[in-house]
Amino acid sequence: MPETQRLFIAIEPPTLILDWLSRFQDRLAQLDTEGGFRWSEISGVHLTLKFLGDSQTEQQTELRQALNVAVHSIPPLTLKLDVTRSGIFTARGSLPNIVWIEAASDPADRLISLQQAVEKAIAPLGYPTEARRYTPHLTLARARTNARRNQLMAFVTRFDMLRESMFPKLPDDEITWTASSVSLIRSDLRPSGAIYTTLAECALGGIVT
Numbered sequence: 001m002p003e004t005q006r007l008f009i010a011i012e013p014p015t016l017i018l019d020w021l022s023r024f025q026d027r028l029a030q031l032d033t034e035g036g037f038r039w040s041e042i043s044g045v046h047l048t049l050k051f052l053g054d055s056q057t058e059q060q061t062e063l064r065q066a067l068n069v070a071v072h073s074i075p076p077l078t079l080k081l082d083v084t085r086s087g088i089f090t091a092r093g094s095l096p097n098i099v100w101i102e103a104a105s106d107p108a109d110r111l112i113s114l115q116q117a118v119e120k121a122i123a124p125l126g127y128p129t130e131a132r133r134y135t136p137h138l139t140l141a142r143a144r145t146n147a148r149r150n151q152l153m154a155f156v157t158r159f160d161m162l163r164e165s166m167f168p169k170l171p172d173d174e175i176t177w178t179a180s181s182v183s184l185i186r187s188d189l190r191p192s193g194a195i196y197t198t199l200a201e202c203a204l205g206g207i208v209t
Helices: 015-029 057-071 109-125 149-166
Strands: 004-011 037-039 047-056 077-090 096-106 137-143 176-179 181-188 195-203
Touching (some): 015 077, 057 195
Antiparallel strands (some): 077 096, 077 176, 096 137
16 A cells, blocks of 8 residues: 555744734633643644645655645735634534634735635645635644533633633734745644644745745
């Protein structure tokens, strides 16, 4: 059997944004008094454009070339965290599953255009285009596999009650950054959480490094 690696394509936020996210995550984690969620390591938080799943290692060169084709004509874009649109995705059975914060581009359609360009470029390599609408977000926590419904719902209740007070208006320079590259990243799943390794960076408007 060919060797495979679990891969995805994403934008990696700079250190200043990760520092802000760490503080924001700490506030949210204080609401998880029942411990129903596993909170992400901030150093690995990213804005996913396309999840590839198990990919053949020998295909990585083609993926890098396709990624370069997707972004070489797209200039760097301005991104901003939208704290008022933080939320919780649900899994089957309507159980809370993922705590997230949204990211948006300026102009608003630039990020969507980038994501669609990535989808189009790698589809011929065996990665079908997603049917569901793309929601640009950064994952801050995932429900623990053994979490009980009451543990998860207790967090959701507090989150909804305190949403307004936890999301004050923030200076734009704290939550805005310029994304200048897109990365091909490997995810190694461990009991303590995923370990992420950047395999390649493709500069927006530039070439793969």
